[in-house]
Amino acid sequence: MDFYDNLLDDTHRLLRATCRRFAEAEIAPHADAWEEAGGFPRELYRKAADVGLLGVGFNEDLGGSGGGALHIVAAIEGLMRGGSTGVAVGLGSLGIALPPIVQAADPWQLDAFVRPVLAGEKIAALAITEPGTGSDVAGVVTRARRDGERYVVSGSKLFITSGTRADVITTLVRTGDDPHGGLTFLVLTPDMEGVAVSRSLKKTGWWASDTAELFFDAVRVPVSHRVGPEGGGFGTLMRNFQTERLALAAYGAATAELALEASIRYARERKAFGRPIAGFQVTRHKLADMATRVLTAKTVVYQVATRMDRGQTVVQEVSMAKNLAADVAREVTYEAVQIHGGLGYIRETLVERLSRDARLLPIGGGTQEVMKEIIARSMGL
Secondary structure (H helix, E strand, O other): OOOOHHHOOHHHHHHHHHHHHHHHHHHHHHHHHHHHHOOOOOHHHHHHHHOOOOOEOOOHHHOOOEOOHHHHHHHHHHHHHHOOHHHHHHHOOHHHHOHHHHHHOOHHHHHHHHHHHHOOOOOEEEEOOEOOEOOOHHHOOOEEEEEOOEEEEEEEEEEEEOOOOOOEEEEEEEOOOOOOOOEEEEEEOOOOOOEEEEEEOOOOOOOOOOEEEEEEEEEEEEHHHEEOOOOOHHHHHHHHHHHHHHHHHHHHHHHHHHHHHHHHHHHHHOEEOOEEHHHOHHHHHHHHHHHHHHHHHHHHHHHHHHHHHOOOOOHHHHHHHHHHHHHHHHHHHHHHHHHHHHHHHOOOOHHHHHHHHHHHOOOOOOOHHHHHHHHHHHOOO
């Protein structure tokens, strides 16, 4: 029985199993090639939509599959069975790009941007980070100046997941001077004059997910593309961050679990001095420690997701979960490479890829240092 069985219902289990079958059939056979190519076919979005994977967490009236935070965790666990974090996060970029639009609930925007993405017809990306601004979103300088029924947008964005081929770019811009109250979301599209993809960035990990640097040169954006009220972007983003950080924590726990399972298999098969290396106490104890860390991370992730589904405030706890899972992923993948020895340092070995992928987790969605500051402030410090 699953250790977390008491937190899951049949919908969670079915979703996780569906995502796993999809990942094993549609991702795993191609993971190595897609990693080396730095991307995966657009067709995969349509396939994922056809089995309801893109719509997890979105209402059915939008074309989604419904579900809450724990469903998102279950879906991530299943998709990670494809062996490529890059593919999983590429498919999942809509999970951070669409919620601001859904929250605003503008009927035209839902039809133009949300439904086509959930149907796998378009790709969505969230554009927040800039060359001079990362976790401190109040420092965003990309400017949007109102000109009649248009905004004129100039600036740049960096490290944008799915940004090289996104059809819907949910973009945080500065419409006023107030550090927080002067931020607004606009939806930009690549066919707008002045929108340019500067380059696809080469990364340490997550190779199969394209990551872009974007430039906006006096892009004229219709006011109808504004998401919510002008100046309301910061509050929307803070709500969005909670789900994003939970997802990153889930990726961390799943990364560690995959590395642990691969290490157990290898330790049983690899022989040294006439016996499997699992027969040596040092290896068994290493695996025992890894298993303990995985269990700890999954426990926290599941508990935080459950509280989110109950409508409880988890700003502090989700920050803790993200930091913990990132640490666990880093520690477990390090030991997994060590157990595999030279093979663990060879490309196309799962644990080698997972060890690279894990390095992003303490950075993305708010750095580990920022998470600690949020935790400390929640403690009244």
